[in-house]
């Protein structure tokens with residue numbers, strides 16, 4: 001899934017379509033003016049960051065579950081924001097940090113010690129935390145446990161040595177992602193693309209917004225410190241609490257990565273048309289379909305996530321027919337002008353904002369999800385009116401969830417044809433993202449400042 005719930009953030013925004021993760025800049029990285037606030041953030045927030053990292057490495061939903069746990073929620077808002085930002089930085093730089101640890105130790109220390117070194121280094125090199133605070137809090141945490149106490153001298157020496165060195169050694173992009181994924185990326189996209197894809201991990205993503213209409217977008221560009229990145233989309237350089245941003249309450253925009261906005265942006269005016277958005281939560285694409293004029297039915301299997309669709313619709317002032325159901329068995333005889341399947345997937349394309357997907361995804365997950373996508377495509381195809389549009393997309397970088405899936409669908413369903421989109425028709429989309437076949441393969445490094453990795457295929461059902 002491209003957007004997760006329950007992520008800690010500075011002040012959790014109530015209802016963006018996508019909840020942005022806490023940003024390190026929110027917690028004042030070295031590049032920002034420091035007000036010394038980190039000195040007030042103590043041991044609890046750092047221990048919480050370690051818990052988040054451990055949970056993220058253990059299983060796919062680990063980060064979100066840990067961030068929603070009672071222990072985490074007991075922390076103050078500032079502590080949660082700091083812990084979330086620190087954990088995400090560690091996950092974004094994990095390969096690089098572990099490489100440094102490897103170089104600085106003769107024998108790889110136990111995992112608990114590595115966690116401490118990782119959070120210490122991330123604070124020193126990537127956050128606006130005074131060096132002394134980063135070292136002393138890390139050593140204090142080491143003192144608390146039998147398994148880490150014997151290593152406190154080593155931790156102290158390594159961190160101080162790195163501060164003296166002044167900077168981390170340059171990172172080989174290959175080290176930023178797990179080896180199996182690197183091999184897959186090289187095999188699928190070539191070494192140069194793989195290196196570009198890995199390198200975006202070192203940049204903190206900006207926040208992309210989608211608007212109801214271009215006039216609102218242009219009118220708010222200055223207040224939101226943004227630049228246009230699509231027909232109704234803005235890339236904002238603002239950080240912090242979204243609810244304080246211009247016209248949040250007026251519901252003129254919602255958070256949506258530009259790549260996630262691309263599938264619906266491909267469609268023309270939908271006034272007078274009907275749309276079925278299955279796999280709709282948290283609702284970014286539902287809002288886009290309605291903004292284009294479609295009378296929209298939104299379905300999602302998750303009741304909790306569907307609540308976010310309702311919240312988003314309410315804030316933006318839109319309405320849709322909503323059903324909590326499994327779309328592959330949803331019994332509804334209606335056919336629609338547009339059917340959108342934004343299928344559940346490995347979400348490997350979202351690693352800029354959700355770096356835990358890199359470390360918690362396993363090759364077997366991809367195969368399992370490809371089966372689900374196959375079922376959804378076959379179940380929803382009959383819901384497309386003759387001559388209607390069938391949009392399929394995933395925020396995955398794996399071919400099994402994109403190209404292979406669509407080629408197999410077209411072999412099974414002679415009633416559908418692929419619509420060929422080209423760079424000339426869409427000057428807002430990086431030319432490199434258009435495949436000769438006509439589908440889009442959006443890679444994270446193809447846009448300045450990055451974008452989520454996405455696959456988009458636009459099919460048409462043949463007229464009756």
Ligand SMILES: C[S@@+](CC[C@H](N)C(=O)[O-])C[C@H]1O[C@@H](n2cnc3c(N)ncnc32)[C@H](O)[C@@H]1O
Pocket residue numbers: 001002003017260278279280281282283284285286299300301302305325326327328342343344345
């Ligand atoms: C990639 S997310 C959708 C993001 C959403 N389209 C947006 O733009 O905000 C996938 C969604 O599919 C839902 N889902 C997974 N399997 C489903 C099924 N069989 N039927 C309906 N929804 C499903 C998940 O609950 C999740 O909310």
